[in-house]
C-alpha cells in the first residue's frame with residue numbers, strides 16, 4: 003500500500019460543517035474527498051431548509067466574538083459564488099428584563115459594541131406592530147442579525163469546493179473507519195485512504211465514533227419546523243422590515259422560541275421551539291411527539307395575534323445536542339489525524355464558514371485561530387474513560 007494515500011484528507015458528511023471544512027481544505031491545496039451517505043441535496047440531516055438565523059446576540063462572549071469573522075467569511079463566499087446568502091433583518095430579543103439570560107445577551111452585545119437598539123415597553127408597539135410584549139419583558143434588537151439562505155449556502159460552498167478541484171462522492175454511506183498513519187474509510191461505493199480524516203456526521207456522529215473507540219454525550223432531537231399563516235398577508239413579512247426574533251424565556255415553556263419573518267412560503271412565518279424529542283437519526287419520522295407544537299400554539303396566541311395558531315406546514319429537522327450546548331471541535335484523543343466537528347446543538351449554521359476554517363486548521367496541525375477550550379472533548383471526562 004502506498005503511504006501517500008488516495009487523498010490528503012477525507013471529510014465524512016456533506017452538511018454545512020463538512021462542506022465548509024472540505025472547501026477550506028481545498029483552498030489550502032489539500033486533495034480532499036467529501037463523502038455523503040445520501041444523494042445530494044437531501045433533507046434527512048440538520049442543514050436543509052431555506053433559512054437560518056444569523057446573529058451576534060449570544061449570552062457567551064466567545065460566540066459573539068467568533069461571529070465577527072463569520073460575517074466576513076459569509077460575505078467572502080457571497081462574492082466568490084456571486085450569490086446572496088445573508089439578508090439583514092435584525093433580531094428582536096425578548097425576555098424577562100431581570101432574568102439572567104436576557105441580561106447576559108444584553109451585556110454581551112454592549113461589551114462587544116454590537117450595534118443594537120433597546121426598545122422600552124412603552125415604545126415597543128410603535129416599532130414592532132403585531133407582537134404583544136409580555137409583562138415584565140425587556141426587548142432589544144441586534145441590528146446586525148438576519149436570515150441566512152441555508153440551502154443556497156450549501157449549494158454555493160459545495161460548488162466552490164468542486165471548482166477548487168475537490169471531489170464529492172454522494173450516495174456513499176460510510177460503514178467502517180480504520181485509524182492509522184493512513185486512515186482507511188470503507189463506504190458503500192469503495193474503500194478510500196487519506197492522511198487525515200474529518201468527521202462531521204451530524205446526528206450520526208456516535209455511530210461513526212463507535213468505529214474508532216469513542217462515544218460523546220450527544221442527544222439527537224427531532225425538531226418540528228413549523229410555519230404559521232398570517233391572518234393579514236404580509237404583516238410579518240421580511241419586506242415590511244419585520245425582524246427575526248428570539249424569546250429567551252416565557253411562561254409557556256422553558257426553552258427558547260424563535261422565528262423568522264415570512265419569506266420562503268408566501269403568507270407563512272416560521273416559528274419553532276428550541277428543543278424536541280429524542281430520536282435515532284434513521285427513525286426521525288417515527289418520532290411523533292407534538293408537545294412542542296402545543297407550547298408554540300399557546301405562545302403565539304398570546305404574543306403573535308396576527309398568526310393563525312395552528313401550524314400550516316410542519317417539516318422535520320434534527321438537532322445534535324451536547325449537555326452544555328457548546329460544540330465539539332477537537333482531535334480524537336488517541337488519533338490526532340482524526341478531527342471531530344459535532345454537537346452543534348441547534349445553533350451551528352451561522353458559524354459554518356468559521357467551523358470549516360477551524361476544523362481545517364486542526365486537521366493540518368496548525369494553531370487554531372480561536373481558543374477552542376469550550377469545545378474540547380476532555381470537558382466530558384466520564385465519556386472518555388470507558389470507551390478508550
Ligand SMILES: Cc1cc2nc3c(=O)[nH]c(=O)nc-3n(C[C@H](O)[C@H](O)[C@H](O)COP(=O)(O)OP(=O)(O)OC[C@H]3O[C@@H](n4cnc5c(N)ncnc54)[C@H](O)[C@@H]3O)c2cc1C
Pocket residue numbers: 014015016017018019020037038039040046047048049050053054055056174175176177202203204205206210225226227274319320321343344346347348349350351352353
Ligand atoms: C429546525 C432547525 C433550525 C435551526 N436554526 C438555526 C439557526 O437559526 N441558526 C443557526 O445558526 N443554526 C440553526 N440550526 C442548527 C444548524 O442547522 C446545525 O447546527 C447544522 O446544520 C449542523 O450541521 P452538520 O453539518 O453538523 O450536520 P448535518 O447537516 O446533519 O450533516 C451531517 C452529514 O453527515 C452525513 N453522514 C452521516 N453519517 C454518514 C455516513 N455513515 N456516511 C456518509 N455520510 C454520513 C449526513 O447524511 C449529513 O448530510 C438549526 C437546526 C434545525 C434542525
Ligand SMILES: O=C(O)[C@@H]1CCCC=N1
Pocket residue numbers: 055056057248258260276348349350
Ligand atoms: O441559532 C439560532 O439563532 C437559532 C435561534 C435560537 C435557538 C437556536 N437556533
